[in-house]
Amino acid sequence: MSRSPSLPDRPRLDLDPDMNEAERLEALRKHFERIVQVNDELDDRLDEAQSRRADLREEVDELKRRNEALKTASLYIATVEELTEDGAVIKQHGNNQEVLTDLSPQLEDELEAGDRVAINDSFSVQTVLDDETDARAQAMEVDADPEVTYDDIGGIDEQVREVREAVEDPLINADAFREVGIQPPSGVLLHGPPGTGKTMLAKAVANETDATFIKMAGSELVRKFIGEGARLVRDLFDLAGEREPAVIFIDEIDAVAAKRTDSKTSGDAEVQRTMMQLLSEMDGFDDRGEVRIIAATNRFDMLDDAILRPGRFDRLIEVPKPGPEGRERILDIHTADMAVADDVDFADIAEDLDDYSGADIAALTTEAGMFAIRDERTTVRRADFEDAREKIETSNEGPVFNDGEFGRYQY
Numbered sequence: 001m002s003r004s005p006s007l008p009d010r011p012r013l014d015l016d017p018d019m020n021e022a023e024r025l026e027a028l029r030k031h032f033e034r035i036v037q038v039n040d041e042l043d044d045r046l047d048e049a050q051s052r053r054a055d056l057r058e059e060v061d062e063l064k065r066r067n068e069a070l071k072t073a074s075l076y077i078a079t080v081e082e083l084t085e086d087g088a089v090i091k092q093h094g095n096n097q098e099v100l101t102d103l104s105p106q107l108e109d110e111l112e113a114g115d116r117v118a119i120n121d122s123f124s125v126q127t128v129l130d131d132e133t134d135a136r137a138q139a140m141e142v143d144a145d146p147e148v149t150y151d152d153i154g155g156i157d158e159q160v161r162e163v164r165e166a167v168e169d170p171l172i173n174a175d176a177f178r179e180v181g182i183q184p185p186s187g188v189l190l191h192g193p194p195g196t197g198k199t200m201l202a203k204a205v206a207n208e209t210d211a212t213f214i215k216m217a218g219s220e221l222v223r224k225f226i227g228e229g230a231r232l233v234r235d236l237f238d239l240a241g242e243r244e245p246a247v248i249f250i251d252e253i254d255a256v257a258a259k260r261t262d263s264k265t266s267g268d269a270e271v272q273r274t275m276m277q278l279l280s281e282m283d284g285f286d287d288r289g290e291v292r293i294i295a296a297t298n299r300f301d302m303l304d305d306a307i308l309r310p311g312r313f314d315r316l317i318e319v320p321k322p323g324p325e326g327r328e329r330i331l332d333i334h335t336a337d338m339a340v341a342d343d344v345d346f347a348d349i350a351e352d353l354d355d356y357s358g359a360d361i362a363a364l365t366t367e368a369g370m371f372a373i374r375d376e377r378t379t380v381r382r383a384d385f386e387d388a389r390e391k392i393e394t395s396n397e398g399p400v401f402n403d404g405e406f407g408r409y410q411y
């Protein structure tokens with residue numbers, strides 16, 4: 001930051017007691033002139049500071065406006081083809097549509113042909129993307145040291161065992177696979193209702209194998225980064241290669257790997273391109289070293305068979321909602337740090353939580369804690385769990401029972 005020059009010194013009046021009247025008058029006159037001069041200088045500096053403040057305020061307003069625009073709407077990615085007197089010619093990624101669009105005076109100075117930009121529904125340029133702020137950073141969640149452990153996951157012990165066998169062993173014990181001469185499973189697909197611990201499982205494997213966890217959400221690829229999908233998938237695998245050992249987690253894979261339809265709309269073509277890229281990355285996967293890939297879906301019935309062929313997602317693991325024992329274990333896990341009264345019997349409560357997912361049970365324990373707080377208690381009682389259950393079951397949020405919206409799918 002540049003520092004402003006120091007302020008002028010305060011003028012000093014030096015009156016010598018030996019001075020005669022005329023000399024004193026002269027000294028006072030000079031002192032007065034100097035004070036007027038310093039005053040003028042300070043006035044100038046004040047003007048400068050005020051104008052700089054106005055500039056900065058304008059900049060803040062502009063950034064706020066851009067920030068709001070970015071937060072409120074999905075943006076499309078485009079490349080600036082040409083800058084003309086009438087505006088910029090941009091080409092939208094994905095459908096290659098070319099449009100002439102007006103630019104704000106500020107963007108006019110900033111933009112160059114070849115820049116990648118984010119545009120809104122009316123093709124107005126919202127922001128210039130540079131390589132660092134690019135979609136790669138936004139589209140992927142990278143966690144070098146995830147904190148979830150297998151002990152945090154309840155009720156799906158068999159699934160934990162299967163995932164460990166398919167993902168952990170090849171990472172930790174790569175030599176054994178080489179010596180026996182078999183290829184470890186390529187990709188593991190976790191499928192099951194929402195909130196059953198699929199993401200937790202992927203994070204726990206990454207944690208327990210000291211691998212970096214890299215997550216990408218299929219739905220965001222098609223919704224938020226339109227036109228960028230294939231490139232982001234390539235980036236995802238490149239990044240995992242740079243960070244090995246790594247666990248790639250593709251959540252909601254159905255968004256990019258749904259069964260092909262006959263429709264030829266540009267959106268579908270774009271999703272197809274993203275899926276083709278994913279398939280080709282998986283096919284070239286053997287040379288990727290210590291990278292394992294886990295995907296998750298709630299819509300197994302929608303997946304394209306191509307994604308399930310050998311060498312791709314060839315290990316399918318269903319992660320169901322927990323049974324009574326699993327629910328009791330999940331209650332234990334989520335109340336580990338809670339002060340629970342003696343009248344609480346988790347086995348009993350678990351019996352009544354038919355159809356609750358792990359996420360529903362986590363929400364139930366938080367809700368029970370809230371009832372205790374409302375009642376100004378620090379200990380959570382059985383009645384709080386009952387109240388919490390009643391509240392959850394009468395609200396729209398959950399749990400997601402099989403005869404609800406979710407019942408349309410297979411689970």
Ligand SMILES: Nc1ncnc2c1ncn2[C@@H]1O[C@H](COP(=O)(O)OP(=O)(O)OP(=O)(O)O)[C@@H](O)[C@H]1O
Pocket residue numbers: 152153154155156193194195196197198199200201251296297298330333357358359360362
């Ligand atoms: N089996 C479980 N054991 C303990 N906690 C669980 C379990 N399943 C879910 N939870 C709780 O629910 C939260 C959400 O779970 P998670 O994100 O792993 O579910 P998911 O299956 O990936 O869901 P989605 O399909 O909606 O992405 C977890 O952070 C955890 O608090």
